Amino acid sequence: MTKIIGESDAGGQDGVTLALLCEEVRGWFDGVPVEQRFVHTELTGLTFIRFCHPTEMGRGLLSPSLCLVLQGSKKILLGKAFTAYGGGSYLLSTLDMPISGQVAEATPATPYLGLRIELDVREIAALIIDMGIEVVPRGAETTGVFVDKSDAELRDAFLRLVRLLKKPEDSAVLLPLVKREIFYRLLKAKSGSVLYQAVVSHANDRGVHQAILWIKDHFKEPMRVDTLAKLANMSASVLHRRFKEMTVMSPLQYQKHLRLLEARKLLLNGSLDAASAAFSVGYQSPSQFSREYRRYFGISPLRDREGLKSREADYE
Numbered sequence: 001m002t003k004i005i006g007e008s009d010a011g012g013q014d015g016v017t018l019a020l021l022c023e024e025v026r027g028w029f030d031g032v033p034v035e036q037r038f039v040h041t042e043l044t045g046l047t048f049i050r051f052c053h054p055t056e057m058g059r060g061l062l063s064p065s066l067c068l069v070l071q072g073s074k075k076i077l078l079g080k081a082f083t084a085y086g087g088g089s090y091l092l093s094t095l096d097m098p099i100s101g102q103v104a105e106a107t108p109a110t111p112y113l114g115l116r117i118e119l120d121v122r123e124i125a126a127l128i129i130d131m132g133i134e135v136v137p138r139g140a141e142t143t144g145v146f147v148d149k150s151d152a153e154l155r156d157a158f159l160r161l162v163r164l165l166k167k168p169e170d171s172a173v174l175l176p177l178v179k180r181e182i183f184y185r186l187l188k189a190k191s192g193s194v195l196y197q198a199v200v201s202h203a204n205d206r207g208v209h210q211a212i213l214w215i216k217d218h219f220k221e222p223m224r225v226d227t228l229a230k231l232a233n234m235s236a237s238v239l240h241r242r243f244k245e246m247t248v249m250s251p252l253q254y255q256k257h258l259r260l261l262e263a264r265k266l267l268l269n270g271s272l273d274a275a276s277a278a279f280s281v282g283y284q285s286p287s288q289f290s291r292e293y294r295r296y297f298g299i300s301p302l303r304d305r306e307g308l309k310s311r312e313a314d315y316e
Contacts, residue, residue, distance in 0.1 A: 017155040018088050022070045024162045025050075025113050034108065041165055043175065045118035051103040052111045059297060061261055062097045064119040066090055066186070068150060068158060072112030076101040078145055079248035085147045088155070092186065094121050094198040095144040095209070096216060097247060098257035115158065117182070124183045124199050135187055135196035144198045144246050148191040157181045198246075207232030208242045211251060219258040220282035225251055259283065260296045267305045274301035 025048045028039045032050075039048040051072070073086035077100035084104060085091065093099075106112035127133065150158075161178045164171045186195055211232045215223065228251055229236040243251050259281040266277040278289035278301075293301050 017152055017159055018070060021068075021115070021155060021159050021162065022113055024159070025070055025115055042168070043161070043165060043171065046161070046165075047116045049114040049116060050111050051106045052108045053103075054106055055103045057100055057102040057298075059098065059100050059257075059261065059264075061258070062091075062093045062099045062145065064094055064096070064121060065116055066092045066119055067114050067116045068155075070113040070115065071110065072103065072114075073105040074101060074112070074114075075104045076147070078143075083147050089147060089149045091145070091147050092119070092191075092195065093145045094119065094195065095212060095246065097145050098249070098254065098261065099145070115162065117161075117179075121199055123179070124187070124195070127180055127183050128187070128196070128199060131184075133184070133187055133196075135193045143194070143248060145248075146191050146194050148189055151185075151189065154182065154185040154189065157185055207234045207239065208246055211239060211243060212247070212254070215251060215255050216258065219255050219262070220280070222282070223252065223255055256292065257296070260293055263289070263293065263301070264297065264304070267301060270305075274305070277301070 028041075028048050029036075029050050032039065034052050037049060037051055039050075041047065049067070057075075057077070068090040069085060069087055071087050073084060074091070075082060075084045076091065086105070103112045157178060161175075161182065164175060164178065186192060189195075211228050214228065214231055225240065226236045229239040232239050234242070240250060243249075243254070247254055249257070263277040263281045263283075266272045266280060267274065272280060274290065274293075275286040278286045283289040290301055293304075297304060
């Protein structure tokens, strides 16, 4: 049986704070249709999430963010490894990351509940510089995505953040302070060294991030790794190694994932057929597109198009 990170929380202050967060978030879905999965709040970057049923394993693009699970559980595939995580744990990403995931535990009576806050790596870097924070690395891992279990202090900070929604007059003053505390708690967490290294890498290893941004902006265009390496001011071998350390995939794999995700959006919109979608995202061969689409999503483009809306899920 797969162990779920965070599922052992049964009591104590950790459990009390988590229950209070569940109560707060559940209240924002009162009167909201069951099929509506998100409530976007007036606090910029803060979103509440609810799923009333498990979802199929699907693929999406995870943006820089933190998603704290309050109730239920999720499962993600990062690289070749599955990670399951439940109430009290969080998924954190410091970069745009193609990822596979699903809601594993959810029922109408006990839905999956979570909250998501967008992250700006520059804000975390500013905190590190302003406060002179140093985190001793625990290893060589520098991947920009990881899962960890929250502690009582971090949950308490999130609870105060959520409660600011009911006190808009306090938000202008307290929101920046609470956000900085959340960043501080994340840096001091068990996996804080991974976040610290990712932020420092973002500042010092600009070449890889320039490569990521170029691929995102030009994923429809042909790409040569040696040309990309010149843009990043690295050798092709160093870029390949550093890119894979941060994203668990090569630059070419990253580009392919972005192409397939964009093609799926085009099919979802219903504006293009499979062949047209393939050409629109940079494929020269519709048959190659169909093979890679089936391998990536587990279904052909034609079959996927019909039932896509009902199966579409968000993995953030």
